[in-house]
Amino acid sequence: MKEMTLDAILENLQKVTAFVDEQLESLGCPLKAQIQIDIAIDELFGNIAHYAYNPEVGMATVRVEVQDEPLAVVIAFIDNGVPYDPLAKEDPDTNLSAEERQIGGLGIYMVKKSMDEIAYEYKDGQNILTIKKSLK
Numbered sequence: 001m002k003e004m005t006l007d008a009i010l011e012n013l014q015k016v017t018a019f020v021d022e023q024l025e026s027l028g029c030p031l032k033a034q035i036q037i038d039i040a041i042d043e044l045f046g047n048i049a050h051y052a053y054n055p056e057v058g059m060a061t062v063r064v065e066v067q068d069e070p071l072a073v074v075i076a077f078i079d080n081g082v083p084y085d086p087l088a089k090e091d092p093d094t095n096l097s098a099e100e101r102q103i104g105g106l107g108i109y110m111v112k113k114s115m116d117e118i119a120y121e122y123k124d125g126q127n128i129l130t131i132k133k134s135l136k
Contacts, residue, residue, distance in 0.1 A: 001071070008048045008060035008067045008079060016045050016062050020075060023064045029135050036054065036114040040131055043107040044077045052081025052127065071135045073118070079127050085120045086129070087112075 004019050005014050017038055024034050026077055048060045061078040086108045100117075117132035 003063040005061040
C-alpha cells in the first residue's frame, strides 16, 4: 500500500494523478483502465478540492492498494471535510437532454459506471470514498 497526503486543492490534481499512474504503470495496467481511473481521480479529488473544506483548505489522502488474483487496484480518497456521501444521490436521467437534466451528479455517475466497485463511508470524522478497478 502506498499513500500520499497533500492539500486538497485543484493545483494538486496533477500530482495525485501522477502518483496513482506510477503505481498503475508498475502493474502493467491496460491503457483503457488507466484512462478510466484518471477520469475518476479528476472527479473525486476535484470534488474534495471544491467542496470538502470550502472556503478553507484541508488535507486529503490518496491511498493505493493492489489486490492479487484477480489483479485489481483499490484507491481510497480520504478527507476530514464536511460529511458527504456522493453515492446517496440518485443517478441522473441520461435519457433527458442536457437542458432538461438537473445540474450535478454526472461525474460521479461516470465513475460508478467505469469502476468495478465504489463505496463510501464516514468513519472517525473522515469521508472515505473507495474505488476498485480490475486490471485483468
